[in-house]
Amino acid sequence: MAKGRVAIVVERCKACGFCVEFCPTKVLALSSAFNSKGYHPPHVVEPEKCSGCDLCGMYCPDFAIYGYRTPVQKSEEPKAEAKEVSNEG
Ligand code: SF4
Numbered sequence: 001m002a003k004g005r006v007a008i009v010v011e012r013c014k015a016c017g018f019c020v021e022f023c024p025t026k027v028l029a030l031s032s033a034f035n036s037k038g039y040h041p042p043h044v045v046e047p048e049k050c051s052g053c054d055l056c057g058m059y060c061p062d063f064a065i066y067g068y069r070t071p072v073q074k075s076e077e078p079k080a081e082a083k084e085v086s087n088e089g
């Protein structure tokens with residue numbers, strides 16, 4: 001399970017490739033799609049490998065990407081007790 005996620009602001013990217021190169025777990029690759037400036041922004045190819053270390057964000061000269069850690073979920077559903085209160089009668 002992924003421990004982190006990466007967010008990409010596609011329109012800010014200038015396709016320098018630093019994020020792709022410096023990601024320690026090779027989460028990213030430059031996409032074949034273009035943004036409106038004509039650059040190929042990165043996309044996520046191995047989402048499970050992202051640790052949320054934010055190295056990509058530290059290297060990006062254009063603040064177009066950042067990583068963040070996600071809390072580890074132990075169970076699918078939160079343990080909220082459902083109490084139905086009825087005021088009828
Ligand atoms: S480091 Fe930033 S500008 Fe360079 S390719 Fe990655 S997201 Fe785009």
Ligand code: SF4
Pocket residue numbers: 004005006022023024025026027028049050051052053054055056057066067068
């Ligand atoms: S946050 Fe770290 S592991 Fe995730 S894509 Fe960025 S550099 Fe790679």
